[in-house]
Amino acid sequence: MYHKRIPQLSTDYYQLSMSNVFVNDNKKDDIAVFDLFIRNNPFNGGYTVCAGLEQVINYLMNVHFSQDDITMLRENHPELSNEFLDYLSTFKFTGELHAIPEGTIIFPHEPILRVKAPLIQAQIIETSLLTIINHQTLIATKAARIVQSAEGDSVLEFGLRRAHGSQAGLYGARAAIIGGCVGTSNVEVESIVNIPAKGTMSHSYILSYDNEYEAFEKFSYYNPDNLMLLVDTYNTLKSGIPNAIKVFLKLKEENKLPDIYGIRLDSGDLAYLSKECRKMLDGAGFPNAIISASSDLDEYLIRDLKLQGAKITLWGVGTKLITAYDQPALGAVYKLSQIEHLGQRINKIKVSNDPGKITNPGYKKAVRIYDKSSNKALADVIMIDDEVIDESKPLTIFHPVYTWKKRILFNYRAQNLLVPIIVDGKLVYDLPTIREIQSRLKEEYKSIWPAITRFTNPHEYHVDLSPKLWNLKNELLNEQ
Ligand SMILES: Nc1ncnc2c1ncn2[C@@H]1O[C@H](COP(=O)(O)OP(=O)(O)OP(=O)(O)O)[C@@H](O)[C@H]1O
Ligand SMILES: O=P(O)(O)OC[C@H]1O[C@H](OP(=O)(O)OP(=O)(O)O)[C@H](O)[C@@H]1O
């Protein structure tokens, strides 16, 4: 199966050249802690939807290097030592992974994944983890925004033909479903999620017949339960809709009109045309006919069409979703935060002139703080893993950059965001179904203030530091 592909060589060469050093310099078994996190929400938005964990798990549980891989590396890279290549031939992930479950709304700087493993393992897996999480999280967030703009209407993912390759189309479609799309046109998705692909018909199909009515009629005969007729090939109002109505009337007479049926608009003024189509369909006795539309849609255009009173209730979104058109990369990073050498743990910090790029040291967790009376999320706190929150006492948290800004929270409950996924190389997590992940996101929205999810000038959600982490960070910065 494609989804079982183990991209062990889909990595950056520096992971191998550094690991060659770790083997020869006796560092490979130092224990490293890495955090994978984003620095900014994509699309100038106020939130991000995390996705990709299932593929991360699949990678970590199966990653290995074959004899062919080793032979190729030996031939191409004489600098890689025999000791390192021997090590690679027995490589497997034996460490620990904690992660925020897919479909959770997340924010910059908190660990989405936390890896604790022998240094060489934690290093070798970096690129694959970033590739998977950066892609799916970006597309899930784009899809979530598009679904948000559709205000309860259904959104279908139609982007495969414009995706950056079939892998991006496949996992992008998965991420789109996590983001709330009801389905996808991508048939390969059926190999990784239990949702049948959906679709309508193309202009070439209509053009291949002598006339539009015949094309519609034949389609309805051979696809009795899947009847969304594309009405804009010739003239939507003068030809497409009258021909669609003719077919619907015929099916109604024969008692063969399926439960779900309707039309698709793919050009012209979608607001105007949808209103006219609605009137014509209603007038002919088909108030249940669905009006769907596609044509370079994204969250802004859908919102605009709704403001214009468009009568569209099913949205097909391709290019701008699958390519994350207005922000093509997410920019999640994977940073070392602790190393244990010969039993001694050393917390690590990456300094930078840009305060937002200074990393948070230590073996940490992320906790979400909810207001007990409204059940809304108040802030997230990054803390040292062994810190315990006493919910009966006020909680003081610090802004990570402007550290003079502190907040004291009362009447709250705290929930760990990171859950154990892999322990000692063994899977300890029950993987949710795609529908469960989708439902998780729907629930998440209920706990996030609309000020954070709005598109224009969203309110910045706080991801703060606990006093203990704040002190540790300052101590390490003062040592520099
Ligand atoms: N009422 C509307 N308000 C804002 N934008 C619209 C509206 N109706 C359509 N659009 C958008 O305008 C853009 C151009 O649409 P138009 O139908 O002219 O071109 P097209 O879809 O490429 O058509 P064709 O395939 O016939 O060339 C598309 O992105 C479409 O989604
Ligand atoms: O506009 P998007 O959001 O990318 O949605 C997908 C587009 O792909 C198809 O067009 P295409 O011209 O490829 O095929 P067609 O001839 O069937 O319309 C479809 O008709 C949509 O317009």
Ligand SMILES: O=C(O)c1cccnc1
């Ligand atoms: O099924 C459809 O209508 C479809 C599929 C892919 C791209 N555009 C439309």
